[in-house]
Amino acid sequence: MIIKRTKSHIAEIFCNVLCVFVITVVSVNAQKLNDDFFSPKSRLSFGNYLFLEKDYLRASNEYKEFLKTDNNDTVRFKLSESFLRIGRYEEAANNFKSLFFSTSLTDEARLGLFKSLFFEKNFVRFRQYRLEENYTTEKFSHDIDRLNYISYFFDSEPLPDSSRLFSAFADLNRADIKKFYYMKKNPDTKNPVTAALLSAAIPGLGKIYTGEIGDGITSLITTGLLVFLSANNFRHDHNFRGWLFAGFAALAYGGNIYGSAASAQIYNAGVKFNFDNEVKLFFEKHNYFLPEFDFVNR
Amino acid sequence: MKKFFLIIFFSAIVSSAQTDWVKWNAVQVSYEMKNNNELEQSVGFWASLQSAYKFLISDHDGDNCPFYPSCSQFYVEAVNNSGFVKGTLMFADRFTRDLNFFKGWKHYPVHCKTGKFFDPPYNYNLNPRSIQFLSAENSSE
Numbered sequence: 352m353i354i355k356r357t358k359s360h361i362a363e364i365f366c367n368v369l370c371v372f373v374i375t376v377v378s379v380n381a382q383k384l385n386d387d388f389f390s391p392k393s394r395l396s397f398g399n400y401l402f403l404e405k406d407y408l409r410a411s412n413e414y415k416e417f418l419k420t421d422n423n424d425t426v427r428f429k430l431s432e433s434f435l436r437i438g439r440y441e442e443a444a445n446n447f448k449s450l451f452f453s454t455s456l457t458d459e460a461r462l463g464l465f466k467s468l469f470f471e472k473n474f475v476r477f478r479q480y481r482l483e484e485n486y487t488t489e490k491f492s493h494d495i496d497r498l499n500y501i502s503y504f505f506d507s508e509p510l511p512d513s514s515r516l517f518s519a520f521a522d523l524n525r526a527d528i529k530k531f532y533y534m535k536k537n538p539d540t541k542n543p544v545t546a547a548l549l550s551a552a553i554p555g556l557g558k559i560y561t562g563e564i565g566d567g568i569t570s571l572i573t574t575g576l577l578v579f580l581s582a583n584n585f586r587h588d589h590n591f592r593g594w595l596f597a598g599f600a601a602l603a604y605g606g607n608i609y610g611s612a613a614s615a616q617i618y619n620a621g622v623k624f625n626f627d628n629e630v631k632l633f634f635e636k637h638n639y640f641l642p643e644f645d646f647v648n649r
Numbered sequence: 650m651k652k653f654f655l656i657i658f659f660s661a662i663v664s665s666a667q668t669d670w671v672k673w674n675a676v677q678v679s680y681e682m683k684n685n686n687e688l689e690q691s692v693g694f695w696a697s698l699q700s701a702y703k704f705l706i707s708d709h710d711g712d713n714c715p716f717y718p719s720c721s722q723f724y725v726e727a728v729n730n731s732g733f734v735k736g737t738l739m740f741a742d743r744f745t746r747d748l749n750f751f752k753g754w755k756h757y758p759v760h761c762k763t764g765k766f767f768d769p770p771y772n773y774n775l776n777p778r779s780i781q782f783l784s785a786e787n788s789s790e
């Protein structure tokens with residue numbers, strides 16, 4: 352009996368010691384894992400993973416933490432690229448600038464700066480930097496020139512010479528570029544003054560000119576009917592009703608002239624909206640004809 | 650010993666309960682409906698005319714206008730933003746478009762909250778910069 356109790360007592364002690372040992376080992380390892388988790392190497396690996404998953408905001412945070420302890424041009428480039436892709440153009444441009452000198456990625460960084468300015472739609476600075484030697488790069492001069500030509504499709508500046516613009520693109524895409532060029536140069540817009548004058552001549556004609564055929568015919572019928580009612584009432588000596596309908600007719604006539612000019616402006620806004628959308632989709636599909644860097648997607 | 654723990658336990662509960670009581674103090678809520686209609690807040694001939702229209706015609710006629718904002722609201726906004734003469738011309742044009750015998754409203758974007766055709770007055774004040782074009786295919790307003 353005593354031997355049995357002693358045996359169970361020993362077993363209990365053994366179990367307790369084993370438990371303490373296991374807990375200690377697990378805790379120590381957990382602590383060790385925790386340390387590794389936030390090491391620069393882990394942060395870089397995690398940042399690269401997030402970058403490939405297109406989670407650029409969190410990737411940029413990991414890269415920033417990594418760059419606190421280590422200096423690496425590729426990581427700084429990827430940090431700039433992350434900022435660029437999440438629309439933080441100012442930060443992207445500053446980080447690209449920091450790679451301009453004494454690095455192997457100087458040409459890529461210069462192109463990156465121009466990309467930042469382009470996507471920020473800061474075309475004035477883009478064209479200004481393009482003329483300064485400090486910012487240009489021989490290696491990507493053709494890409495920067497092409498990006499400059501593309502920028503003219505997105506702002507209100509006059510288009511550059513067509514032959515130089517077309518020559519910046521490959522034969523395969525030249526037909527599309529030509530189409531956009533001529534759409535931009537000679538947009539299919541309507542003149543608000545012409546629309547107003549047409550409606551002044553014949554009520555509703557200005558609306559028909561801007562494509563609002565139903566509105567135009569309705570205006571013609573309404574104004575005609577009100578003029579008829581006014582004239583008819585005057586003819587039968589119903590002067591009050593005559594003046595009343597004359598007032599309504601004048602209102603419909605004036606409103607139609609005004610509305611035709613407004614309709615032409617809305618039509619033009621629609622033309623611009625559709626053109627901008629079409630151009631944007633085309634260039635986005637072709638990634639703005641920019642080169643891809645393999646080292647970024649590793 | 651047990652008594653000691655019980656006293657501590659109850660004191661903690663009582664003090665927490667007191668804290669909770671303070672935290673959940675009754676809040677004074679006002680159920681007064683705010684009038685966001687600028688029209689009714691203003692006074693004078695214009696406001697009287699609008700109130701009369703609303704009371705005598707609009708409330709009885711119902712919500713029939715295919716557009717958002719409705720023609721009357723369009724007129725009010727147009728006059729407030731562009732003046733009486735321009736606003737009246739804008740309204741005359743809108744009224745003809747509303748009257749469209751062919752129901753040719755398909756090119757207007759659809760207002761998602763009301764399901765009506767979206768046609769705001771700021772698109773008609775002859776200022777190209779104020780035009781916010783919305784395609785009928787991808788209405789987002």
